[in-house]
Amino acid sequence: MKKISCSLIALLATATVAFATTTPIDQLTFSTNSNNEIVITGGDFNITDLNIPSQINGLDVTTIGEYAFTDPSFGNQILISITLPASVTSIGNRVFSYCSNLASITFLGDAPTVGSTIFRGVASSAKVYVLPAATGFGTTFEGLPVETFTLPPSIHAIAHHNDNLLITLNEGTSGITVEETADLTADNWITNHNPTVTNGAFQLPTTHTHRYYRFSN
Template sequence: MKKTLTAIILSLAAAATLSLGMAACGNPDDGTPAGATNGLEYTLSDDGTYYTLAGIGTATETEIIIPETYRDLPVTEIEADAFRSNKDITAVTIPASITTIGPAVFNDCSSLESVTFEGDELDSLGNFAFINCTSLTEIALPEGIPTIGTYTFSGCSNLTAITIPASVTSIEASAFTLCNRLATINYRGSRTQWAGIDIADQNEALYEANINYNS
């Protein structure tokens, strides 16, 4: 009986030690708010005031919900190439806290069908951001971005509709090349504002689509 009791006590002590060890190492999902995707990879800014989403990390979900905060600090950027060539992601929700999306973030995410921006402001959208997202059918860009960069939507062969904010003043070369199914542009500005946008070469799809102004 004493031996059995001793064995039980030792077993419980070992379990407690293991638990403490795991807590010391840290839970990779710790700090992610409820409802957001666990396991994503983050980088803390040099000044320690915000996080950048760096990659898919250990996340296995196909519908990614990026949190506004991580470990009680805002998530304000998505790093270049963060989800590049990920073939599993089908949907992404981007919170209002994100102000910068780096280059090639969703480059060649061929299963990506839906991108939802929860906020009304976005300061920067990187070149190649959605290149070759062949399953993407429509997207609404938030206000704030001044430029749709080179190859941003190039190769989005099933893109049929896009909402472009009035803040856009230039669309760089090949931003919409090979977007052969683009049929509808919902532009949030006026016809006069659209005429003032500097549209570079290799964006023929923009001239062939129907444009709805102030929408």
């Protein structure tokens, strides 16, 4: 049986952004404000890749409270990457200050309003990644350089027909690169230059065993 992997990877002009699995809510602390919205007030300081959910208990996550992911005295040397959903419109004071190993901050929406020195003590090599249509960002954001990225293709449906898997993507097939590997640990992806397309879906033979695929645009 073929294994399918649609990797959560977006290809950039100069870099690759990987999206971590959404951080479980039991690793976050939060409250509800007067607008019935969620405010993230903190979290597990052992998190390396922070991916804030857009909703908790059916309520929108709109705010990251001050000092949420840093210790005022000691900072945070564990956090490496941050992904913030489009629902977040406000970030409090020094939320990520002195996160000395922070390398990437990805915004999935427009620029939020921010408090003071949210990236103080963050390495100058860290980068902010934003979608091409996002507003409110310049060439830098709060002192860090900004780069754009595109979201990876998403699977719409998987079907099986005549010993083939038919993979339909929401983005269609035009401009999509299909790569495959037999070993996820080897980082040896081979581009399929002429993938078979049937009725708008990629046709991948199940005669290949233990094969992984990924799609990018």
